Amino acid sequence: xxxxxxxxxxxxxxxxxxxxxxxxxxxxxxxxxxxxxxxxxxxxxxxxxxxxxxxxxxxxxxxxxxxxxxxxxxxxxxxxxxxxxxxxxxxxxxxxxxxxxxxxxxxxxxxxxxxxxxxxxxxxxxxxxxxxxxxxxxxxxxxxxxxxxxxxxxxxxxxxxxxxxxxxxxxxxx
Numbered sequence: 372x373x374x375x376x377x378x379x380x381x382x383x384x385x386x387x388x389x390x391x392x393x394x395x396x397x398x399x400x401x402x403x404x405x406x407x408x409x410x411x412x413x414x415x416x417x418x419x420x421x422x423x424x425x426x427x428x429x430x431x432x433x434x435x436x437x438x439x440x441x442x443x444x445x446x447x448x449x450x451x452x453x454x455x456x457x458x459x460x461x462x463x464x465x466x467x468x469x470x471x472x473x474x475x476x477x478x479x480x481x482x483x484x485x486x487x488x489x490x491x492x493x494x495x496x497x498x499x500x501x502x503x504x505x506x507x508x509x510x511x512x513x514x515x516x517x518x519x520x521x522x523x524x525x526x527x528x529x530x531x532x533x534x535x536x537x538x539x540x541x542x543x544x545x
Contacts, residue, residue: 374470376518380427383464385511388422390463390481391415393504394456397449397488401457404450405441411457414438418460427464435461452488452529456481466515472523475537478516483533497532505539513540 394415401411414434421427435458442454459480466477476483482504490497508516522537524530 376468376470376474378466378468378515378518382511382515383427383466384422384424385509386466386478386515387418387460387463389508389512390460390478391418391422392507393482393485394418394453394460396500396503397453397456397485397492400447400488400492401441401445401450401453404445404447404453408441408444410434410437410441411454414457414461418463421464431461431464435459447491449488449491452484452491455529456484456488459484470519472520475516475519475522476526476533478512478519479522479533479536479540480529482536483529486532486536487529498535501532501536501539504536505543508540508543513543516540 417434438458486497486500489500
């Protein structure tokens with residue numbers, strides 16, 4: 372059994388705000404692919420609503436699932452990753468207080484999917500995108516991240532980007 376990690380609602384709000392800001396950076400990629408589909412935008416809006424003091428509930432879950440479904444209809448891989456970033460933003464509010472490496476995906480998933488979307492869209496390198504994501508992280512987000520083990524192995528390119536983001540944030544002074 373994994374040890375418990377102490378998380379306050381403020382911790383969850385900080386992580387979710389970080390995730391929402393990360394996903395927002397690539398929302399235009401999805402919207403260029405699927406201009407009439409608001410599901411990723413709705414997921415990011417729900418994440419922001421929670422981060423700014425709203426309740427953690429059905430809207431977050433529903434919009435996260437809807438953004439994941441939007442990823443399935445995107446025509447481009449970049450659009451798919453941008454929608455997954457939005458899904459991860461809404462899902463960030465459900466970070467579990469279990470000291471498991473897999474929980475790091477709740478903290479960094481939106482940033483990693485966003486970096487992959489940016490890389491696939493050929494607008495910038497993933498490294499440049501990750502660098503901006505690292506700068507966006509607040510001391511609260513870094514503190515929460517450090518309560519968990521390092522990001523797990525696997526996960527393909529997004530997993531690799533998650534581990535790069537994890538390493539960069541763990542070595543940054545909070």
